[in-house]
Amino acid sequence: MKLLQEKILSDGSYSAGGIVRVDSFLNHQIDTAFLHEIALEFARRFEKGAPTKILTVEASGIAIAALTGYVMGGLPVVFAKKGYSANLGTDAYYTTTIHSFTKGIDCGLIVSKKYLAPEDRVLILDDFLATGEAITGLIRIVREAGAQVAGVGAVIEKSFQEGGQKLRDRGIRVESLAKIQSVNNDEIAFC
Amino acid sequence: MKLLQEKILSDGSYSAGGIVRVDSFLNHQIDTAFLHEIALEFARRFEKGAPTKILTVEASGIAIAALTGYVMGGLPVVFAKKGYSANLGTDAYYTTTIHSFTKGIDCGLIVSKKYLAPEDRVLILDDFLATGEAITGLIRIVREAGAQVAGVGAVIEKSFQEGGQKLRDRGIRVESLAKIQSVNNDEIAFC
Numbered sequence: 001m002k003l004l005q006e007k008i009l010s011d012g013s014y015s016a017g018g019i020v021r022v023d024s025f026l027n028h029q030i031d032t033a034f035l036h037e038i039a040l041e042f043a044r045r046f047e048k049g050a051p052t053k054i055l056t057v058e059a060s061g062i063a064i065a066a067l068t069g070y071v072m073g074g075l076p077v078v079f080a081k082k083g084y085s086a087n088l089g090t091d092a093y094y095t096t097t098i099h100s101f102t103k104g105i106d107c108g109l110i111v112s113k114k115y116l117a118p119e120d121r122v123l124i125l126d127d128f129l130a131t132g133e134a135i136t137g138l139i140r141i142v143r144e145a146g147a148q149v150a151g152v153g154a155v156i157e158k159s160f161q162e163g164g165q166k167l168r169d170r171g172i173r174v175e176s177l178a179k180i181q182s183v184n185n186d187e188i189a190f191c
Numbered sequence: 192m193k194l195l196q197e198k199i200l201s202d203g204s205y206s207a208g209g210i211v212r213v214d215s216f217l218n219h220q221i222d223t224a225f226l227h228e229i230a231l232e233f234a235r236r237f238e239k240g241a242p243t244k245i246l247t248v249e250a251s252g253i254a255i256a257a258l259t260g261y262v263m264g265g266l267p268v269v270f271a272k273k274g275y276s277a278n279l280g281t282d283a284y285y286t287t288t289i290h291s292f293t294k295g296i297d298c299g300l301i302v303s304k305k306y307l308a309p310e311d312r313v314l315i316l317d318d319f320l321a322t323g324e325a326i327t328g329l330i331r332i333v334r335e336a337g338a339q340v341a342g343v344g345a346v347i348e349k350s351f352q353e354g355g356q357k358l359r360d361r362g363i364r365v366e367s368l369a370k371i372q373s374v375n376n377d378e379i380a381f382c
Contacts, residue, residue: 028272029306032257033265059249059270063257066223070258074224079250081219115220 001041001177004155005190007034014183018130018158026155027060027127032067038177039067042125042153045175051075051123051150053116055142057109057134058082060127064155068125075123078116080109080138094144098137101130109137111145118146129154129176132163139172156180159191192232192368195346196381198225205374209321209349217346218251218318223258229368230258233316233344236366242266242314242341244307246333248300248325249273251318255346259316266314269307271300271329285335289328292321300328302336309337320345320367323354330363342366349374350382 011031012022025031042064051072056065057080069075092113100107116122122142126135135152142149149172157164157176160183167174179191202222203213216222233255242263247256248271260266283304291298307313313333315326326343333340340363348355348367351374358365370382 023303024305028269028303030257030260030268030270031265032260032268035257036261036265059253059272062250062253063268066221066226066254066257067261069221069223070227074222074227077221077223077254078219079221081250112214112219114215 001038003034003037004178007031008156008178008180008188014188016183016185018160018183020128020156020158020180020183020188022127022156026064030063032063035063035067036071038064038155039071041177042068042123042175043072046123046151046153047072049123049150049173050121052120053078054123054125055080055111055116055138056125057138061125064127065125068123068153076115078111080111080141082107082109094141096137096140096144098133101133109134109141111141113145116142116145116147120145120147121150122147123150124152125154127155128158129156129163129167129174130158130161132161132166135163135167139167151175153177158183192229194225194228195369198222199347199369199379205379207374207376209351209374211319211347211349211371211374211379213318213347217255221254223254226254226258227262229255229346230262232368233259233314233366234263237314237342237344238263240312240314240341240364242312244269244311245314245316246271246302246307246329247316248329252316255318256316259314259344267306269302271302271332273298273300285332287328287331287335289324292324300325300332302332304336307333307336307338311336311338312341313338314341314344316344318346319349320347320354320358320365321349321352323352323357326354326358344368347371
């Protein structure tokens with residue numbers, strides 16, 4: 001998606017160690033007009049898979065999933081919560097553990113069993129796909145529910161990390177709107 | 192907002208101690224078509240205040256803010272992060288501490304100084320307004336930035352708690368789309 005590459009070049013920042021920061025328009029401040037374009041692009045790429053539900057993880061995935069669900073005709077969105085939340089009350093839930101390389105900690109993902117059913121075809125969306133920890137955690141939850149993965153969409157894939165390739169090797173459809181091949185101090189290269 | 196009252200009655204649940212759960216359509220699973228109606232209603236109520244930016248807090252406020260920003264012509268949204276996040280890097284940021292009565296813990300709110308400026312007129316949105324802890328924390332951050340509060344919007348206000356009244360007493364414009372007067376085991380009363 002050309003528009004996204006231009007946005008990363010103009011508004012993002014990047015530094016050694018493969019760090020790409022898009023908090024000016026995607027995951028701290030959100031450019032909502034631009035996010036609508038992102039949502040339309042996901043809708044275009046995934047509409048044939050006829051997903052019944054979108055699954056993401058708090059917090060950065062929520063805005064992306066909400067806009068995409070809206071433009072796909074009002075698809076329900078479920079966001080996995082991190083850690084234990086008292087708000088879930090006594091519901092039964094699916095849980096899995098992922099490792100956050102950014103924060104250097106393990107973290108639980110939690111989804112109430114009420115909101116994923118075996119008949120669901122689940123589109124998984126997130127802001128970044130790098131090691132694939134969060135997304136493979138969400139896939140484990142979808143499988144545990146007996147549901148199908150309709151596809152995985154990431155706004156930005158760091159193709160120099162292994163997450164995307166591992167998912168494609170498992171036969172999962174992965175669509176990344178911008179694929180970053182390499183990041184150096186003052187240079188970023190797209191695939 | 193009649194539609195929201197009906198949604199709370201049909202899809203929500205409530206129990207003694209003033210607990211109202213709307214995780215089936217608002218803060219775990221999200222009904223995105225319904226959320227669009229919520230967004231249009233916030234837009235209608237706040238457009239005259241001409242906000243330049245929407246501020247909310249992760250995680251439950253993000254979808255509400257993102258859809259409202261989109262329908263208000265692409266207003267940027269900023270969501271405060273909870274606790275310390277490595278993703279913020281070395282940026283200077285505004286911080287404040289709030290108490291979460293649901294979780295029984297104190298919690299930091301963090302906003303990068305890059306995304307709030309003295310010329311901003313900030314619309315603050317969240318899912319619930321009860322004790323007002325989160326929203327008053329966001330107001331402190333707006334004031335610290337030297338910006339103005341254009342208004343406060345909550346999807347659901349628990350009018351039997353003091354948060355909304357305290358804000359109105361300070362002269363802040365507060366719009367709640369459903370105001371709950373009381374909650375008992377199997378009965379909920381709207382104002």
